[in-house]
Amino acid sequence: VIGDGELPVMKDRWFTASASLGDCIIVGDRCGGVHFLTRTGASLKIGQSFPRLHGRQGVTQLCVDEGVVWSSGRDGQLRCFSVSEAGVRLVQTVRAHRDWVAGVRRVMGQLSVLTWHGDSLSVRTLASDDLVTSVQCGGGHRSWGVRESGAGGEVVYIKDGRTLVTQVWSAQRRVLVSGGHTQQVNTVRCAEGLIVTGSEDTFIRVYRADTGTQLAVLRGHLSSIKCLHLTRRPDTRDLVLVSGGGRAEL
Numbered sequence: 001v002i003g004d005g006e007l008p009v010m011k012d013r014w015f016t017a018s019a020s021l022g023d024c025i026i027v028g029d030r031c032g033g034v035h036f037l038t039r040t041g042a043s044l045k046i047g048q049s050f051p052r053l054h055g056r057q058g059v060t061q062l063c064v065d066e067g068v069v070w071s072s073g074r075d076g077q078l079r080c081f082s083v084s085e086a087g088v089r090l091v092q093t094v095r096a097h098r099d100w101v102a103g104v105r106r107v108m109g110q111l112s113v114l115t116w117h118g119d120s121l122s123v124r125t126l127a128s129d130d131l132v133t134s135v136q137c138g139g140g141h142r143s144w145g146v147r148e149s150g151a152g153g154e155v156v157y158i159k160d161g162r163t164l165v166t167q168v169w170s171a172q173r174r175v176l177v178s179g180g181h182t183q184q185v186n187t188v189r190c191a192e193g194l195i196v197t198g199s200e201d202t203f204i205r206v207y208r209a210d211t212g213t214q215l216a217v218l219r220g221h222l223s224s225i226k227c228l229h230l231t232r233r234p235d236t237r238d239l240v241l242v243s244g245g246g247r248a249e250l
Helices: none
Strands: 015-021 024-029 034-040 043-050 059-065 068-073 077-084 087-095 100-107 110-117 120-125 131-136 144-149 152-159 162-170 185-191 194-199 204-208 214-218 225-232 239-245
Touching (some): 015 059, 015 068, 024 068, 100 120, 131 162, 194 225
Antiparallel strands (some): 059 068, 077 087, 144 152, 152 162, 185 194, 194 204
16 A cells, blocks of 8 residues: 545445556546546555546546646546646547557557457557558457467457457558548459449548559549459550449449
């Protein structure tokens, strides 16, 4: 025991996550609040408090990365705090793709967000929102945890009285293109050093396969892109891209 203190009065008065940064101890409570505690001898006192920040489902994780504090919750939000002698400041709020944000961690050197949806755990990079991987592993309501392994990362979880291990990401994988679509990608074609993607957002995007550089954004479809085909025009070096989508358009 390093110290004793009290949480603010609330309906569910216990904490669900904790972290430390220097002499500061951070706790997240069951009602979604984040509290920054200072320790004097064996006494813990709240220096600054952010009540009900993550809603009634509570704080799921607190993570300290490169001197800043990240909090996450089942409200689909991430909060970033800076801690200095002047006090604690809420720097940034990020909305995740799912309501159940499991936490933040480094994945292959990049700060990434872990989210649950049904029985699937998804990992996305925080900076570019690229999907690293998604794996079915029983759901976040069961006991689970993520650990680093030599080949990448694994999720360990309990199901039917057994402890199971599933690989989540591999160190050998890499993101080919960062992607710029605002909605679901329906089709991908690769040929002649190009990667072409078609999406629900009605756009076609063309990338260089070796560098991931975007070469063109093709507009014109009135509805989502459903299929793509690359072919070479006879007796020429020209590539022809044929696209098909909703409203019977080619």
